[in-house]
Amino acid sequence: MKADATLDCIGLYCPMPIYHMANKLKELEPGQVLEVLADDEGIKVDAPAWCRTTGNEMLGIEEKAGEYKVYIKKTK
Amino acid sequence: MAEKVTVIVFSGELDKAIAAFNIAIGAASMGMEVSMFFTFWGLNILKKNQGSIRSKGIMRKMLNFMNRGGSKRMPLSKFHMFGIGKWMMKRLMKDVNSPQIEELMAMAKETGVKFIACTNTMGMMGLSKEAFLPEVDSFAGTAAYLAEAREGKVNLFI
Numbered sequence: 278m279k280a281d282a283t284l285d286c287i288g289l290y291c292p293m294p295i296y297h298m299a300n301k302l303k304e305l306e307p308g309q310v311l312e313v314l315a316d317d318e319g320i321k322v323d324a325p326a327w328c329r330t331t332g333n334e335m336l337g338i339e340e341k342a343g344e345y346k347v348y349i350k351k352t353k
Numbered sequence: 354m355a356e357k358v359t360v361i362v363f364s365g366e367l368d369k370a371i372a373a374f375n376i377a378i379g380a381a382s383m384g385m386e387v388s389m390f391f392t393f394w395g396l397n398i399l400k401k402n403q404g405s406i407r408s409k410g411i412m413r414k415m416l417n418f419m420n421r422g423g424s425k426r427m428p429l430s431k432f433h434m435f436g437i438g439k440w441m442m443k444r445l446m447k448d449v450n451s452p453q454i455e456e457l458m459a460m461a462k463e464t465g466v467k468f469i470a471c472t473n474t475m476g477m478m479g480l481s482k483e484a485f486l487p488e489v490d491s492f493a494g495t496a497a498y499l500a501e502a503r504e505g506k507v508n509l510f511i
Binding site (some may be wrong): 288290291292295296298299300305309327330331 | 362376378379382383384385449450451452460464
């Protein structure tokens, strides 16, 4: 998936990926896509929950060898 | 309007404080308005690490000597083992890049979390405002807490 920005959260545990994700998304414009790299399995459930609460769009999660790529579209 | 979250921090142990700050930072990162009320032993987290605590009367002096507080002096609630357990736990946390308690406090402030210190406990323990970090937003009581909590979507007691 194509992204406008990438955030590396490899090696970080909850709630740090969420904290950095929220900060990074502030730098993006509505409609832009953020890619988050993480290896804490919690991100699979936490990222969609974060999107549901904040109203941003969860585009998808790719998993490969214990690492996750999360794609979030900023909606507002 | 943002949803409100309140956390009562009653405990003064490092592990419980970490849990409290993690939830507060998580909630603030989800766009919620977070207030943390520190009461009883929880006030220890907000005490300055340096200097002595001045209080009047032998019992309060004794209490504040034995219960000095400050983020660097907090024990673990389990396996503290005179500090050996805490040292090991800190090593493990460093291993997985978990922030230290002082960093968590700074992140909480940066995301807009409000710190409120309980004036009732302060009076009982003989603590003045000077004993506390400048990060404390206000000094208040139960009514202030309940006014927030009745509008709160999530209210926790730790």
